[in-house]
Amino acid sequence: MNKKNIIIGLTALVATMQPKITVANTLATVIDSADVTKPVAPLVPLDMQRVAEVAAMLPLTPQGFGDTYHNRLAWGKLYSNVKYHKVISTAEALLNKPFPAWNDAAYLMYFTKGTRPEGEKMMGNRLGWLAPLVWAECLENKGRFVPTIQMVLNELIHQKSWSLPAHDKKKQNIDGRNYTVDLGAAGFAHNVAQAVYLLDDKLTPQLRADVLAEMEKHVFKPVLQSVATGNNNSYWLTVTSNWNSVCLAGVTGAALAIIPDREERGKFVTIAERYAKNSVAGFTNEGYCTEGLGYYDYGFSKYILLRENIWQATNKTINLFADPKIKRIASYVPNLEIINNVYPNIADCHVGVKAPAALLWYCSRNLGLGLQKYDSLTFAGGTATLTDDVMRAFPNSASQSKVNSNTSALAFGLRSYFKQAGVLIERPLAGSKANIGAALKGGNNNEIHNHNDVGSFSVVVGDEMLMGDPGGPSFYTAKTFGPERYSYKLLSSYGHPVPLVAGVEQQEGAASEAKVLNATFTDKQDEFVMDISSAYPVPALSKLVRTFTYNRDDAGFLTVKDDFAFKTNQKFEFTLITRAQWKQIAPNQIEFDGKTQKMIATISTKSGFAVKAETIVEDAPAFKRIGIVLPPAEAGAITVTFRPVK
Known part of the structure; x- marks a missing residue:
């Protein structure tokens, strides 16, 4: 599933869909093989003792990425950078346009003709309004975007399905018979919750309550039921593909940003802490991703988002980068390069797939990879999402890490041999x-x-x-x-x-x-x-x-x-x-x-x-x-x- 086609909803960020371990000498590093097809964390009931421990690590109130609009010093600093002014113009243009209507026929095209773009584009066009409007309001702080934001949020949370058509088995979501979390619903929920967190009391108490109620119905309750009963509705908890990290990142991020009760938030962090191990198991011990570079970017980028969210929420206590295998996974991209920034199009990669710069920046700085090309990157002006881009705009574990000056930390060799793959x-x-x-x-x-x-x-x-x-x-x-x-x-x-x-x-x-x-x-x-x-x-x-x-x-x-x-x-x-x-x-x-x-x-x-x-x-x-x-x-x-x- 390539980013560009499976979650077309996250403001044009993602859509359906979407490696080398060498040392400085001429021999490739080879790591022993292991079974990567089976989950290492099967579905079990929640460990309530662990939930209590995790809850005690969390802040008293929900918290998303960055600071709410109240921190005018932080948002004023961003506003002083002209790179952020473009999003205000984008948001202004939306004020004079009709909001894209929900379209049953477009959604059902998958069921009637077997095609996906129509429904995904319709859903993406709707969600695509949220990020520029919220960014603009937080930057400007004049209140002029708030009425439109409230209308958009009300429309979004009450649309018939949060899940993408191709993942709505037997049309249970759109028919309202049963709600399940897929890649689309997870990202949708995270962005909506992040918007509510950033805007805080700019939104009416009634809208905030409605958002939380719909979030419970579409996302939180279905996941907790799957963990409690073992039903297969949230099967992605135990898969080893990109679905695991993408859905966990969205659900956990939404919970941390919007659920008032600390123990309830602790449940979702505990779930993520356990089942994210399955995502790691999906890579070979060499760090190779059989899904190809496009899906590696999609899935591991969300694993990074999940890691940063939990790292910040637990005050640096729970670290999903602690497993030494993560460094090998992070090394996949630089080791996959053939020559001159050309990478193989293995599996469902799009033609001409390139190295994901933001991912390599985060990993190089956090794991000391020594990738000078990426260590000094900045991301000012990124406003495509309310999750990834806000995370990078505010202090985070990568921006606060020391750069590894040892440029041979991950030096290219003559070859990269992924023996297991x-x-x-x-x-x-x-x-x-x-x-x-x-x-x-x-x-x-x-x-x-x-x-x-x-x-x-x-x-x-x-x-x-x-x-x-x-x-x-x-x-x-x-x-x-x-x-x-x-x-x-x-x-x-x-x-x-x-x-x-x-x-x-x-x-x-x-x-x-x-x-x-x-x-x-x-x-x-x-x-x-x-x-x-x-x-x-x-x-x-x-x-x-x-x-x-x-x-x-x-x-x-x-x-x-x-x-x-x-x-x-x-x-x-x-x-x-x-x-x-x-x-x-x-x-x-x-x-x-x-x-x-x-x-x-x-x-x-x-x-x-x-x-x-x-x-x-x-x-x-x-x-x-x-x-x-x-x-x-x-x-x-x-x-x-x-x-x-x-």
Whole structure:
């Protein structure tokens, strides 16, 4: 689920949807594997003794991020920065516009046509009014935005559903039969509660009471019932995907900002303290995120928000960064970089996904990562949300931390080998002529937000990805997470740079797993060999070994070789995936032209081959699939070598 498509509600912040551990030398750090699919904290009744302990740590009154509008010194300091003036103009423009109406038909489009953007956009347009109006009122403090804010809050809390259509199973939320918390409802609640906290007595007592009552109905009561009874309505408590941290951050943040009773707030902090462990369990012990960089940003950013909220609320007593694994998770992004700020589009990542600067700033300063590029960042003028942006605008654990001056604390190596995930990131020697990097993926076909991509690879020349994983869809549909998921070429192995074997694509499931046969690394050359035969349900297949060889000499090159064998004559097709322009410049060579970079693929096989190409367009930027088709045979091999054009 990519941020941009699953919670379109949080003021254009999120929507449906959305790694390397090396040291300064040339060897990658490898951490032993562990099972990351099972929750480490199963659902159990609340520990009331712990609730009492936690409640005693909390302030007497609810508290959100930052200071309420009453602190004119703090808000005046922000107002003196012209970067914040833009939000006042944005809020002024809303005063003369009609508030977006709730639209049943748009919400129900998911159920009638299987499409998600209509309902999510409708809900997002409504919630999108809240942040600029509240920011403007707190900055300016003249009261002129208050009537509109009260109207918006009243409209929002009484809308039929707080949950996104795709997560409203059997339309129970919109029909008012049962309320459940999803990604949308959690973020919605947190932003509404934060607004009430910041504005305090600018809002009428009746509206504040109504907000709390609706919050109880839509969010707090459903979660407490799930914990008490073990029902599956809040199943995200025990999942290991981004849902866990996103929902916990929203629910806990809302509770801390609006619930008057300290013990009640303590219940939600206790719940978060326990079940956030499942989010951490969703990463490999190396810190790798199988959901891909887009969802890593989405999920771990909310884990950070949850951590900061609880850290502040308990006066630095409860620290969700205490687990040493967190530092490895925080190191995922800098270690995932291929070269020149280019990252692989593994899983449902959008094309061109980049490093999340705010996340790296927070982690580097809190965990001493030594990321100078991010340590000195400032976020003045950010007003997209009332949660994340207010947190960064006011003193927090990151802004108050000492910067680690040891720049080698997290130095790049020649490679990042995530052994448990079966992912290898390849880089040239610093200062060499080599201008090529690669991401090589083994793994399995049962990963979160999985694509059937065992054996996939991506090639970067300069600052352009000229070959590789096409990334995920721009928008989700009802089919995306159902039994027809892999009917999309974008998500199936057909749309990835992996073989088509006897005309058969890879199958989903954990049994489709790359078995690493060899991983030999030197400064000059790395060899990464994997058996990927289990991914193909082809009875005649007896051997399929893919060998990656990354060489750092001169301009560098990557070789991908497939050795295969069948019990009977069968077809074999090597696949190239690209968004660059391409042309066959020789019988055995294909040239790929990017915006400024070029690469030549040289194909070697004893049996000859034919080239079959097509353009694939499926709710994502179009890409080309180039099949290198070998004639039927019982056994054979094909080698493709990628070299930059100087």
